[in-house]
Every structure is written in C-alpha cells, then in structure tokens.
Amino acid sequence: MSKSDLLQGTLDLLVLKILALGPNHGWGISIRIRQLSLDGLSTSQGSLYPALHRLELNGYLKSQMIPSENNRRARFYKLTAAGRRRLDAETASWEQFAASMHRVLRAT
Amino acid sequence: MSRRFVAYLLGLLRRRKIERELDDELQFHIAMESAVNEAREASPAEARRLALRDLGGAVQTREAVRDVRTIWADHVWRDLQYGVRRLRRQPGFAMAAVLTLALGIGANTAIFSIADATVLRPLPYDESDRLMQLAVRDAARDISSNGVGPRDFLDWRERQRVFDAIAAHIGRGAVLLGGGEPQEVQLGLVTADFFDVLRVRPSQGRAFVRDEEVRGNHTVAMLTDRFARTRFGGVDGVLGRSLQINGASYEIVGILPEGFEYPADGGPDIFAPLAFSDADRQHGAPQNMVYTCIGRLRALVTAGEAEADMTRLQAEMSAQQSRYNQGFSTVVLTPLLERHVGGSRPLMLLLLAASGLVLLMACANVSNLILANGTTRAQELTVRSALGAGAGRLARQLFVETLLLAGIGAAVGVTFAWWSLGILRQMVPAHIPRSAGITVDLRVLAFATAATVVCGSICGLLPALQLRRFDVATRLKDASGATIGPLRVRLRQAIAFAEVALAVMLLVGAGLFITSFIRLMRIDPGFSASNVLSLRLSLPRLPGREAPDTGRFTRIVDAVRRAPGVTGAAIASSGGPYTRPRLSLSTRVEIEGRAAESSGDQIGLQTVGQGFFDVLDVPLRRGRLFHPRDGNGAPFVAVVNESAARRFWGGADPVGSRIVVDQRTYEIVGVVGDIRYVSLETPPGPQLYLAMEQTSTRAGTLLVRAEGDPLRLLPAVKAAIWSEDPDQPVGVVATGDSLLEQATAVRRFNMLLMVIFGGLALALAATGVYGVMAFIVGHRTREIGVRLALGARGIDIGRGVLREAATVLGAGLALGLLCAWWLGSAVESFLYQVTPRDPLVFCGAAILLAIAGVTACWLPARRAAAVDPVVALRAP
Numbered sequence: 001m002s003k004s005d006l007l008q009g010t011l012d013l014l015v016l017k018i019l020a021l022g023p024n025h026g027w028g029i030s031i032r033i034r035q036l037s038l039d040g041l042s043t044s045q046g047s048l049y050p051a052l053h054r055l056e057l058n059g060y061l062k063s064q065m066i067p068s069e070n071n072r073r074a075r076f077y078k079l080t081a082a083g084r085r086r087l088d089a090e091t092a093s094w095e096q097f098a099a100s101m102h103r104v105l106r107a108t
Numbered sequence: 109m110s111r112r113f114v115a116y117l118l119g120l121l122r123r124r125k126i127e128r129e130l131d132d133e134l135q136f137h138i139a140m141e142s143a144v145n146e147a148r149e150a151s152p153a154e155a156r157r158l159a160l161r162d163l164g165g166a167v168q169t170r171e172a173v174r175d176v177r178t179i180w181a182d183h184v185w186r187d188l189q190y191g192v193r194r195l196r197r198q199p200g201f202a203m204a205a206v207l208t209l210a211l212g213i214g215a216n217t218a219i220f221s222i223a224d225a226t227v228l229r230p231l232p233y234d235e236s237d238r239l240m241q242l243a244v245r246d247a248a249r250d251i252s253s254n255g256v257g258p259r260d261f262l263d264w265r266e267r268q269r270v271f272d273a274i275a276a277h278i279g280r281g282a283v284l285l286g287g288g289e290p291q292e293v294q295l296g297l298v299t300a301d302f303f304d305v306l307r308v309r310p311s312q313g314r315a316f317v318r319d320e321e322v323r324g325n326h327t328v329a330m331l332t333d334r335f336a337r338t339r340f341g342g343v344d345g346v347l348g349r350s351l352q353i354n355g356a357s358y359e360i361v362g363i364l365p366e367g368f369e370y371p372a373d374g375g376p377d378i379f380a381p382l383a384f385s386d387a388d389r390q391h392g393a394p395q396n397m398v399y400t401c402i403g404r405l406r407a408l409v410t411a412g413e414a415e416a417d418m419t420r421l422q423a424e425m426s427a428q429q430s431r432y433n434q435g436f437s438t439v440v441l442t443p444l445l446e447r448h449v450g451g452s453r454p455l456m457l458l459l460l461a462a463s464g465l466v467l468l469m470a471c472a473n474v475s476n477l478i479l480a481n482g483t484t485r486a487q488e489l490t491v492r493s494a495l496g497a498g499a500g501r502l503a504r505q506l507f508v509e510t511l512l513l514a515g516i517g518a519a520v521g522v523t524f525a526w527w528s529l530g531i532l533r534q535m536v537p538a539h540i541p542r543s544a545g546i547t548v549d550l551r552v553l554a555f556a557t558a559a560t561v562v563c564g565s566i567c568g569l570l571p572a573l574q575l576r577r578f579d580v581a582t583r584l585k586d587a588s589g590a591t592i593g594p595l596r597v598r599l600r601q602a603i604a605f606a607e608v609a610l611a612v613m614l615l616v617g618a619g620l621f622i623t624s625f626i627r628l629m630r631i632d633p634g635f636s637a638s639n640v641l642s643l644r645l646s647l648p649r650l651p652g653r654e655a656p657d658t659g660r661f662t663r664i665v666d667a668v669r670r671a672p673g674v675t676g677a678a679i680a681s682s683g684g685p686y687t688r689p690r691l692s693l694s695t696r697v698e699i700e701g702r703a704a705e706s707s708g709d710q711i712g713l714q715t716v717g718q719g720f721f722d723v724l725d726v727p728l729r730r731g732r733l734f735h736p737r738d739g740n741g742a743p744f745v746a747v748v749n750e751s752a753a754r755r756f757w758g759g760a761d762p763v764g765s766r767i768v769v770d771q772r773t774y775e776i777v778g779v780v781g782d783i784r785y786v787s788l789e790t791p792p793g794p795q796l797y798l799a800m801e802q803t804s805t806r807a808g809t810l811l812v813r814a815e816g817d818p819l820r821l822l823p824a825v826k827a828a829i830w831s832e833d834p835d836q837p838v839g840v841v842a843t844g845d846s847l848l849e850q851a852t853a854v855r856r857f858n859m860l861l862m863v864i865f866g867g868l869a870l871a872l873a874a875t876g877v878y879g880v881m882a883f884i885v886g887h888r889t890r891e892i893g894v895r896l897a898l899g900a901r902g903i904d905i906g907r908g909v910l911r912e913a914a915t916v917l918g919a920g921l922a923l924g925l926l927c928a929w930w931l932g933s934a935v936e937s938f939l940y941q942v943t944p945r946d947p948l949v950f951c952g953a954a955i956l957l958a959i960a961g962v963t964a965c966w967l968p969a970r971r972a973a974a975v976d977p978v979v980a981l982r983a984p
Contacts, residue, residue: 026133027140049134050172065129068136075133 011043011051013094016060016079016087023078025068026052052077060086130173134166183501187508194509201481202513205474208875209517209563210524211868212470217518217525217548217556218532219463219861223456224555225546226536227449232369234307235404239444240411242274242401242418244436253436257395258388263425264401265301270414274403275302279376281646281807283837286352287339289826292646292837295353296376297383305404306370313347313362316381326383329353330362332369335377351378371448371541397436402444415441452540455858458938462617462865465610467559469872471566472607476879478510478571479600503572510571511564518560522548525556535860537853570599597884601916604873604880608920608957609927611866611873615953616928617935618866621859623949624940628855634783634792635685635724637811637844641818641825642684644839646807661808662801664832665717668812671828673821676813678724679717681805684842685724686851688787694796699756700766700773711752711769712793714785717800721747721780723813729753731763731778738777738799745799746774749782752794769796788851789940818843858938870960873920878964881913885968892972893980906973913965921954928953 018024018032029052030043055061060083068074079087138156145155195202230236244260245252261276268274277298284291303315310330320326329351336343343363350357358380369375387393405414418439426437442450489502526548536543645664661679668677683689692713720726721733729750738745746767753762762776774796782792800808810829814821822841829836842850885892892905932944942949 025136027137046169046172049137049169053173065132072136072139073129073132074136075129 009090010094011047012055013087013090014041014043015048015051015055015077016083016090019061019077019079020084020087023076025074025076027074029077055083059083130170134169138166183504184508187505188512190505191509191512195512198481201477202516205477205513205567206517206520208470208473208477208872209514209567210520212467212521213514213518213556213559213563214521214524214528215865215868216460216463216467216559217522217552218528219459220555221525221529221548221552222532222536222543222546223460224551226540226542227453227456229542229545229551231371231445231448232367236445237443238405239305240271240403240405240414240441241444241447242403243440243442244397244422245438245440246435247438249435251435252440253397254400255397256399256401257397258384258399259391259393259395260422260425261299261399261401262384262389264418264421265299267421267425268403268418269421270406270409270417271403272406273301273305274401275299275305276382276399276401277302278382278399281839282354282378283646283835284351284353284378285355285835289830290835290837292644292839293353293378294376296370296379297381298379299382302379302402303364305402307404308364308368310362311365312343313360315362316379320381321383323383323385326381327356327358328361328381329358330364330379331360332364332377333366336363353378353380371444374541411441411443415439449541455854455938458935459858459861462614462862465614466865466868466872467563468566469607469610469869469876471563472603472610473872473876473879474510474513474563474567475570476600476603476876478506478567479603480879480883503568506572507565507568510568511561514560514564514567517563518556522553522556535857537857538850540854570603600880600883604876605916605920605923607873607876608917608961609924611869612921612924612953612957613928613931614862614869615866615957616925616949618859618862619949619953620935620939620942620944620946621855621862623942623946624938625852625855625859627941628788628852631784631788633685633785633788634781635726635785637685637724637847639814639816639818640685640723640844641812641814641821642840642842642844642847643810643812643825644683644807644841645679645810645829645836646839660833661717661805664829664836665719665810667828667832668810668825669719671821671824673815673824674812675815676719676723678719678722678811679800679805679808680720680811681715681800681803681808682785684809684811684840684847685785685844686787686847689785691786694769696768696770697756698768700768709755710793711756712795713769713798714795715798715800715803715805717808720797720811723811724783726783727781729779729781730761731776733778733780734799734801739801742802744772744774744802745777747778747780747797748776749780749792749795749797751782751792752796753779755794767796774798788848855940870957873957874960874964877913877917877961878967880916881909881965881968882971884912885909885972888972889975889980892975893977896975896977897981902973902975905975906969909969909972910962910965913961913969917958917961917965921957924957925950925954 014033015029018029018036021032024032026049030048034042052061052063056063056077060080061077062080063075063077065073066076141158142152142156145158146152231239233239241254242256242264243252243254244256256276258276261274265274275298277296280295280297282293282295284293298316300316300318300321303309309315311333313330315330316328320328331339331346333343336346340346340349346360346363348360350359352358364379382399388395403414405411418441419437422437422439492502529546529548533543533546536546645661665677665679668674682691693710694713695710697709697711716734718734718736721728730753731747733747734745748756748762748767753759756762756767757765762779764776766773766775768774780797782795784790784792810825812818812821812825826838829838895905896902928950929945934944936944
C-alpha cells in the first residue's frame with residue numbers, strides 16, 4: 001500500500017485511535033500516525049484537516065484553541081464519549097475485515 | 109443532521125472567528141512542518157515549500173475544510189443565485205412559467221380566502237371548538253328539533269355536569285322608538301350565562317345576571333360597540349342611558365367589545381335578558397321548543413361523552429317528572445361552527461377541488477415547459493455532470509429553480525388574488541355567512557406558501573426523474589440532439605393526456621352549472637315582481653295595542669295607494685317573494701259534500717291582503733279575487749291556485765264549493781294561476797289564499813307596484829305609512845328585481861366560478877397539447893426531411909402529426925369523461941334540473957375540448973407539412 005493511498009474510512013479510524021492515546025493537534029496527529037506505523041502510513045494533509053472537522057461536526061471530537069510550544073495558537077482535538085464508542089466499533093469491524101482479507105489472500 | 113445544522117447556524121454567526129482559527133490551525137501546521145524540514149534540509153524557503161506541498165496547498169485545504177462545514181443551505185443559496193441568472197437569460201420561458209403558476213396559485217388563493225373566511229375559520233371566540241349547540245331528537249319518530257323548551261333548558265342548566273356553562277337564546281323582532289324614524293331591530297334575548305359561554309366580557313359595564321331572567325326585571329340591555337357608536341356617537345357615557353324597545357324603557361348596562369358578533373355577521377345589535385314566565389318554569393306544561401341552547405364543553409370532556417351524559421340526564425328527568433314532549437329523549441350536540449356554516453361547506457369544498465385541479469394543470473404545463481427547456485439545456489447539464497455533479501446535485505438544482513419559479517408565480521398570483529377580492533366579495537351570495545370577512549391574511553398567505561411548495565415540487569418532479577436516466581456518455585455522443593429518446597416523448601404525451609382529462613372534467617362541471625343556471629333563469633315564476641318594492645312591516649306590540657289589528661294594515665295600504673307614482677299596493681302576511689318565507693301547511697283538508705279522504709294531501713296557506721294578485725300580476729283564471737266586502741264578519745272566503753283546483757276538484761270548477769281547512773269552512777270564490785312565490789326553485793303546490801281582513805296578522809310584507817324605478821318611491825311610501833301611524837317601523841326594504849337576483853345568486857356564483865375554472869382549464873390544456881406537439885415536430889424535423897426526400901407528401905406528414913395528437917386527445921377525453929361520469933354524484937346536490945351525467949353537457953365538453961385541442965395541434969402540423977427537406981437534411 002502506497003503512502004498516500006489510505007483506504008476510504010481508514011483515516012477516520014486512525015485519527016480516532018491516535019486521539020484515544022491523548023489530546024493532540026493536527027500536526028501531532030500526522031506525526032504520530034507516521035511514527036506508530038514506522039513510516040508505513042502517512043496522511044495526505046489535505047484530507048487530514050477536512051476529516052478532523054467532519055469528525056468534530058459529527059460530535060466524535062471536541063476541539064479547543066490553545067497557545068502552543070512556538071507561541072502560535074494550535075487547535076487541540078480531544079475524543080468525546082461518542083468518539084470512543086465509534087472507535088471501538090470501527091476497530092472491531094476493521095479487524096474483522098483485515099482477518100477476512102488475510103484468510104482470502106492466504107488461500108492456496 | 110440536526111446537530112450539524114445547529115453547528116452550521118452557529119458557524120454562520122461566528123464565521124469570521126472560525127476562518128481565523130482555521131488559518132491559525134493551518135499556519136501552525138506549516139510552521140511545525142517547516143521547522144522539521146529545516147532541521148533535515150537546508151534553506152528555510154525550501155523547507156516551507158515542502159511543507160506547503162505536503163499540506164496539499166493551504167488554499168485547497170482551507171476549501172476542503174470549508175466544504176465539510178457548509179451544508180445544503182449554502183448549496184441551495186448558490187443554486188438560487190444560479191437559478192436567478194438562468195431565468196434572466198431566458199425571459200420568455202420564465203414569463204410563461206411564472207404566468208401559468210400565477211394563474212393557478214392566484215385562483216387557488218382567492219378561492220381559499222373565500223372558503224377560509226366563510227367555512228374553515230373557527231368562530232371568533234376563545235377556544236371556540238369547545239362550543240356546542242344542544243338539540244333534541246325523537247329517535248322513535250325520527251324527528252329532530254333544534255329548538256329546546258324552556259323547562260328542559262332550566263333543568264339542564266341546574267343538573268348538567270359536562271359543560272362549563274350552558275345558555276339559551278332567541279332572536280325577536282322589536283320596535284325601537286325615540287331616535288328619529290321608528291326602527292325595526294333584531295333583539296337577541298339571552299340567558300345570563302350567554303356571554304360566559306362565549307367567554308366574552310363587556311368592554312364597559314356588566315353582563316346580565318340570573319335575577320334579570322324574571323319578567324319585570326328584564327328591561328336591561330347590552331349593545332354592540334358598533335350600534336352604540338352609530339346610535340350615541342361613541343361608547344362613553346352610554347351606560348345608564350335607556351332605549352325605548354317595544355314601548356318599554358330598557359336601561360343600558362353593558363357594551364360589548366369591538367368586533368363582537370353573534371352568531372356571525374348580521375347578528376343582533378341589542379341584547380336583553382331572556383325572561384322566563386311562570387308557565388315556562390312549570391313542569392308538565394306545554395313547552396315551546398323554540399330556544400337555541402349552546403354550551404361550552406368542560407375541559408377533557410368529549411362531545412360524545414357529553415352527548416351520552418346529557419341523554420342520560422334527559423331520561424332521568426323524564427322518569428322523575430311528568431314532561432311535555434316526552435319523545436325527545438336524545439340530546440344531540442353539534443359544534444357551533446358546523447351549525448352556522450355547515451350549510452355552505454360542500455360548495456366551498458367543491459370550489460376548492462375545482463381550483464385545485466386548475467392548479468394541477470398549471471403545474472403540468474410548467475412541468476412540460478421545463479422538460480422542453482431541459483432539452484435545450486441538455487448541453488449544460490452534460491457538462492456539469494461530466495465535471496462531477498451527481499444526479500442528486502442536478503436534481504436539487506432543478507428543484508430550487510422550479511421553487512424559484514413557483515415563488516415568483518405565487519407573488520404575482522397572490523397580488524392578483526388580493527386585487528380581485530373586492531370583486532369576489534361582491535360576487536359571493538349575501539346569505540353565505542361571514543362573507544364580509546373575506547380577506548388575504550396570514551392564514552391565506554400560509555396556504556399560498558404551501559401551494560407554492562407543492563407546485564414547485566410537482567413541477568420539478570418529472571424533470572428530476574428524467575435526470576435519473578441521464579447518461580453522460582450517450583449525451584456527449586448525442587450532442588447534436590437530433591433524436592430524442594422515446595421515453596421523453598412518452599412522458600410529455602402522458603402529461604398532455606392528463607391535462608386533457610382534467611380539463612374535460614372541469615368543462616363538464618362548468619357545463620352542468622351553466623345548464624342549471626339557464627334552466628333556473630328560464631323558469632316562469634307565474635308572476636312579475638319587477639317594479640315592485642317590498643317593505644317589511646310588523647305591527648309593534650306597543651302598550652295598549654297588544655291585540656293584532658289588521659284594520660291598521662288596511663288603513664296603511666290605503667294611504668300608500670294614494671301616494672304619487674304608486675299604481676298598486678298590497679300586504680302579504682309572509683315575507684317577500686323569493687325570500688323563502690315559511691308558509692304554513694295544512695294536512696287536514698276536506699271538501700264539503702265529499703267523503704273525507706285520508707290521502708294526507710297538503711295544502712299551503714297564505715294570507716294576503718286586497719290587491720295582492722294585481723300587484724304581482726297573478727292571472728285570475730275563474731271567479732273573482734278578494735274584494736273589500738270580504739271583511740271581518742262576512743262569510744269566510746278563499747282563493748285557490750290551479751294546482752289546488754286540479755288536485756282537489758280534478759278539473760271541475762271549484763268556485764262556489766266549500767273547503768274545510770283546520771276546522772274552518774271557506775267558500776272558494778276564485779282560481780288564480782300557480783306562482784313560485786317561496787323561491788324560484790320550489791315548484792308550486794296546492795295553495796289556499798285567505799283574506800287578510802278575515803284573519804289576525806301581526807307582521808307582513810308591504811308590496812308596492814311603481815310606475816318606474818321602485819326605489820325612487822321609497823320616501824313617498826314611508827311618508828304615507830307614517831302619516832297613518834308615526835310609530836310604524838319599516839323593516840327590510842328590497843325591490844323585486846333585487847330579490848330575484850338574491851334568489852339566483854348562489855347559482856350565478858357557482859356558474860361564474862366554474863366557467864372561469866373551465867375556461868382556464870381549456871386554455872391550459874390547449875397550451876399543453878400545443879407544447880407537446882410543437883416539441884415533437886421540432887425534434888423530428890430531420891426525420892421528416894428524410895421522409896419528404898423519400899417521396900412522402902407534406903400533407904401526409906401533417907396528417908401524421910394530427911393523428912398522433914388525436915391519440916393523446918382521444919385518450920385524455922375518454923379518461924376525463926369517465927372520471928366526470930364517476931364523480932357525477934359528488935356535484936348532484938348543486939345542480940338544478942339537470943342530471944350530473946347529462947349527455948348533452950358531456951358531448952359539449954368533449955367537442956369544445958376536441959376543437960381546442962385540434963386547433964392547438966394545427967400549427968405544429970402545418971409546420972411539419974411545410975418542412976423543406978433540403979434545409980432539414982443540411983441542418984447540423
């Protein structure tokens with residue numbers, strides 16, 4: 001899988017997962033995705049921010065403008081209870097999907 | 109969705125803050141990313157460029173985020189702006205569509221404003237849906253009485269448990285003296301709780317109390333605001349003054365709030381307590397079942413429960429006391445609104461349905477226009493579709509555009525309706541209650557808005573459905589638009605077909621109403637009332653004149669006869685001609701010298717004064733009319749009409765024989781022609797005329813025949829009356845012509861509106877058919893050219909087009925006639941002497957529509973026949 005070619009819907013799942021580890025800002029999220037996937041995944045930043053705003057509008061995230069390290073204002077995102085439920089559901093369905101894919105691809 | 113919408117609304121308010129925060133957020137990202145890049149690479153500029161590239165360009169990202177945050181309202185706004193631009197580029201299309209919709213919505217708004225004011229709007233009292241009228245019913249004999257006896261009412265009032273309060277009322281004619289001319293007024297006699305039931309509080313003074321329901325204490329009055337202002341020039345200082353009513357002095361104790369009317373417009377202006385006599389309060393005595401009883405349902409009690417409880421109470425009361433009118437043991441509740449306006453509701457619903465059909469046709473036509481327009485804009489839609497606009501987006505665009513069209517149409521239509529209300533208000537027959545209140549108000553505007561939305565949706569529906577089949581690839585290949593899909597043609601033919609069917613139904617309706625009206629106007633009433641002035645006279649019950657004195661009527665008539673310009677005058681004991689007076693009927697008729705028949709034949713009784721038949725030009729067939737010697741003390745004489753002569757004497761000459769009616773024997777002295785006095789539509793039955801001078805009569809109608817315009821005679825007639833008796837009030841004045849006009853007003857109104865709707869429908873159907881055929885011919889030009897080049901004759905091509913149109917027309921006609929046939933019974937009650945399935949009317953409507961339809965196709969057919977094959981084939 002090429003770096004930019006995230007499957008439809010996986011970005012939301014990744015974002016929710018990262019934020020489940022703790023509140024973060026957009027740039028931090030993209031860095032964490034890169035780090036945790038050992039550079040295997042990278043988000044197209046042009047789609048990261050729309051995804052963040054969409055998730056917030058749907059009530060899965062809450063955000064707050066907070067002064068940051070370098071004297072700039074950054075938007076910090078935080079998972080809501082609804083977001084946590086969503087993450088659980090999405091994770092379960094992803095795992096099932098991955099397992100199914102795995103079984104099919106291993107077939108001889 | 110709702111959370112997103114709230115966020116969107118908040119977003120609108122804080123748009124600038126959000127934009128700024130978004131900027132900060134993205135700037136932060138770029139700064140962080142450049143810092144990292146800077147650490148790895150060298151130049152800060154290069155680092156920033158990389159960061160920006162990574163972000164996919166700050167502008168694009170911002171756009172993408174904005175897209176997430178905007179929802180349909182934003183898109184709709186953009187579509188709307190786009191729609192306005194498009195309409196401005198196509199003024200012809202816009203004008204046609206707007207005008208069609210304006211006609212449809214305008215007509216519906218006008219009719220709704222009439223229907224709403226007269227029958228739909230609630231009564232103007234607080235929680236008026238809780239107001240009921242109580243009536244009694246004799247289930248065994250299947251007789252209902254709207255009137256309630258005083259004893260019943262008093263018992264109910266004491267013992268009922270289901271109403272907050274109940275009240276009785278009755279209208280009485282009375283004479284008002286002491287303010288210039290003596291005046292006949294309608295007095296509303298009401299029990300003390302009457303205004304409590306309606307929840308109306310006097311604006312000044314007080315309402316009545318129970319003590320005033322006793323004879324002797326009852327000389328107090330409440331006035332409507334309007335009456336107080338006209339009589340006393342204002343409402344201040346009126347309390348405590350007095351009015352001379354029927355020779356007694358009534359003290360004014362209260363003024364009703366401005367605008368109060370009961371039951372509707374034209375209700376009484378003066379209210380006084382309804383005083384019960386001792387006899388009224390006695391059990392077992394005969395009751396006059398004349399009082400109207402109304403009540404306000406207690407909270408949480410339904411009408412059905414109240415009905416059951418009152419019936420139970422009635423039974424309980426019957427068991428405990430000896431009662432008169434025992435049989436009336438069921439209590440029936442009717443909503444007060446229903447009681448007052450229920451009579452005109454069917455007519456209004458019919459008119460609403462008819463105007464609704466017109467609106468539907470207008471929508472169909474606009475739909476057609478949009479479809480035709482759709483082919484010219486296929487290119488545009490193709491491009492937008494190729495650029496990624498989904499069918500949903502395109503459909504929304506179409507709906508926004510049709511709603512825009514409907515909105516503009518509605519604005520024009522409502523203006524038109526508002527402007528035409530002045531005329532409509534005059535057209536509405538006067539006796540339809542509340543017609544004075546017809547206006548365009550918020551309710552009407554709400555209706556117009558709803559109609560607009562419905563219209564816009566209907567108009568956009570078919571074109572939007574077409575989009576579902578919109579296939580970019582075919583479209584792009586087919587850019588020349590030389591051929592059209594069969595589906596598109598089918599759809600448009602279906603629209604034209606439906607329009608023709610609807611138009612036929614409306615035309616049949618119009619035809620039936622026209623026929624009814626013509627039949628009505630062709631009726632020969634048997635008498636002539638033009639040049640006749642009709643004045644209501646009642647003998648006031650003044651002190652010292654309690655006994656009716658018909659001699660006074662005779663003296664008044666003699667004085668009027670002597671007035672200049674008067675050629676004849678007479679009194680009829682009933683109301684004027686065509687006013688549906690209630691004439692008494694007798695079923696106990698015996699011809700002397702013949703065995704009593706028990707056939708149950710009825711004979712109408714009318715008391716008339718000297719000269720009645722001359723004033724109305726009623727022909728004398730045999731014998732003589734009344735003459736002055738037929739007075740008090742002379743043998744009782746009577747005149748019969750031809751129907752009675754036929755019925756009771758079977759063609760033999762009745763003059764000289766004796767008839768016994770209600771135990772009194774009359775000698776028949778003459779036979780006169782049949783007349784339709786009660787109303788134009790009531791066929792004359794056997795009628796016995798009695799001499800007024802030989803009966804006791806308290807009220808009557810003075811009929812005066814004039815040489816010229818009868819209204820010019822009014823001052824002279826009044827002067828003559830008052831020269832004989834200065835206290836004689838002159839009631840309702842009308843001319844014979846105006847009475848005839850009022851009698852035919854409802855049918856004229858029905859006919860006019862149905863003709864307007866029929867005409868509109870015809871025009872809409874013709875335009876619809878024309879549109880479809882012109883469209884088909886226009887798109888077949890090339891095909892026609894090929895056929896012409898191959899040797900077909902122009903006339904054959906033209907015929908082919910006509911044949912195609914005839915199929916649509918014929919099918920529409922057939923369906924329309926079938927529907928009209930099927931719906932016939934719905935209009936039956938509005939018709940006069942024509943069956944709802946009158947073959948002539950059906951043929952007429954079909955022929956009219958066929959002519960209009962063929963005419964509409966004529967132009968496209970000629971155009972098809974005149975196609976030049978060379979031009980057609982060379983066309984791109």
